[in-house]
Amino acid sequence: MKIASWNVNSVNMRLPHVLGWLAAHKPDALLLQELKCTDDKFPLAEIEAAGYKAAVHGQKSWNGVAILSPHDITDVRRGLPGDDTDEQARYIEATINGLRVASIYLPNGNPVDSEKYPYKLRWFDRLITHAKGLLAQDIPVVLGGDYNIIPDARDCHDPAAWAEDALFRLDSRRKFRSLVHLGYTDAFRVMNDEDAQYTFWDYQAGAWPRNNGIRIDHLLLSPRAADRLKDCRIDREPRAAEKASDHTPIYAELEMK
DNA sequence: ATGGTGGTTCTACCA
Numbered sequence: 001m002k003i004a005s006w007n008v009n010s011v012n013m014r015l016p017h018v019l020g021w022l023a024a025h026k027p028d029a030l031l032l033q034e035l036k037c038t039d040d041k042f043p044l045a046e047i048e049a050a051g052y053k054a055a056v057h058g059q060k061s062w063n064g065v066a067i068l069s070p071h072d073i074t075d076v077r078r079g080l081p082g083d084d085t086d087e088q089a090r091y092i093e094a095t096i097n098g099l100r101v102a103s104i105y106l107p108n109g110n111p112v113d114s115e116k117y118p119y120k121l122r123w124f125d126r127l128i129t130h131a132k133g134l135l136a137q138d139i140p141v142v143l144g145g146d147y148n149i150i151p152d153a154r155d156c157h158d159p160a161a162w163a164e165d166a167l168f169r170l171d172s173r174r175k176f177r178s179l180v181h182l183g184y185t186d187a188f189r190v191m192n193d194e195d196a197q198y199t200f201w202d203y204q205a206g207a208w209p210r211n212n213g214i215r216i217d218h219l220l221l222s223p224r225a226a227d228r229l230k231d232c233r234i235d236r237e238p239r240a241a242e243k244a245s246d247h248t249p250i251y252a253e254l255e256m257k
Numbered sequence: 258a259t260g261g262t263g264g265t266t267c268t269a270c271c272a
Contacts (some may be wrong), residue, residue, distance in 0.1 A: 009272085010264055034272090036265060061265050062272095108272060148272095161258090202272090203262035246263080246272080 003101060004251035005031040005144035005217055006238075007200075011066070012036075014245050015043050017238055022050050025235075027251060028069060029096050031103035031144045035064025035089075042066065059089035065103040065145070069096045082126035090123070097256065099225070100134060104145030109166030117166050120148070124175035128182065134222065135183055140254070141222035143184065146200075146247065148216055149176045151186065154195035155215035167216060185226040187219040187252045188234070199234055200247045208239060219252045228254040 004027040008014040011032060022030065030052075035042065039058040047054050051070050057078040058064040067073060073094045080091035093102040104127070109120030127143075134141045150168045153159040162168035180186060188197070198213025207213060221229060231253040239248040 013264070034264085061270085110272080202260095203264095205258090205261060243263095 001029075001097065001099065001254045001256045002027045002251055003029045003031070003099075003142050003144060003219065003254065004249050005033070005103070005146075005219060006249040007033040007105070007146040007217060007245060007247035009034050009245040009247065010036040011064070012041065012043060013243065015046060017241060017243075017245070019046065019050050021238060021249060022052060022068070025251065026070075028071060029099070029101050029142075030068040031101065032066040032068065033064075033103060033105040033146045034062075035066055036062060037064060055092060055094050057089045057092040059087075063089045063105055065089060065092045065105050067092055067094050067096075067101060067103050071096050080123070080126050081130055083122070086123075098140065099254070099256070100137075100139055100141045102141075102143045102145070104143060104147065106146065106148045108148045109172065112164065112166050112169065120166060121171060121175060124172075124179075128175065128179050131179055131184065132182055138224065139222070140225035140228065140256075142225055142252070142254075143220040144218070144250075146216060147176065147218050149173065149218070150214050150216055151176055151218075155197070157196065157212045157214075162214070167214065179220065183223055184220040185223075185229070187221050187226070187229055187232040188215070188250060190226070190229060191232040197234060199250055201239060203246050217247055217250050219250060221252070225254060228256060230255050
């Protein structure tokens with residue numbers, strides 16, 4: 001079972017890229033972030049014409065997450081529990097072929113002296129609480145998405161430049177570690193121990209041609225899912241396309257039989 | 258790096 005995650009930075013701007021990637025890779029689940037549209041503006045007809053179903057949690061202008069699959073998508077949860085006043089569409093979770101899978105768009109948190117940084121940390125606490133509940137079910141779970149977290153110095157080009165950024169601050173990384181320490185596995189780091197393996201390159205300053213990137217898109221696996229992990233890769237190809245998203249897909253292969 | 262690009266939306270906000 002092939003599970004992929006991709007922050008597309010507007011699903012409508014990136015529709016040809018998404019359809020091309022689905023056709024080339026035929027994932028069993030594609031987790032999308034930053035749809036930047038409401039549910040009614042989601043390109044459902046085009047996705048369905050490509051043989052995929054979709055569960056969508058959209059919002060006007062910003063955020064928005066979705067789960068695509070050629071299989072049935074059941075027991076859909078929209079929104080992360082723990083704060084009824086949070087209106088940002090950053091979390092969707094569903095079951096596909098017995099696998100519980102979530103598409104996550106964690107808050108960026110910059111600037112760190114604004115209310116956005118504590119919002120990020122609180123949002124992360126809610127995710128940790130919810131992830132703990134999923135573990136208790138003892139089922140295969142994949143928590144995938146744009147975590148807006150650089151887990152380690154080797155996951156960015158210039159750690160000193162990122163030291164005080166919300167994506168790399170110690171308090172941010174501690175939250176990520178807390179999630180991992182519950183018993184979740186960073187699938188990419190099981191399969192690849194090299195540095196400079198990135199999933200995001202800024203549009204500015206020639207970040208892509210200079211390979212000045214960061215690894216912030218992650219697939220975290222519960223023990224039942226980690227036991228089935230066969231492969232995990234970052235596909236850099238879509239980042240080189242015309243009108244590319246600033247993120248590129250990451251995917252894992254799970255042996256479910 | 259003090260935002261240089263790129264998205265949504267309409268003028269500023271977000272990343």
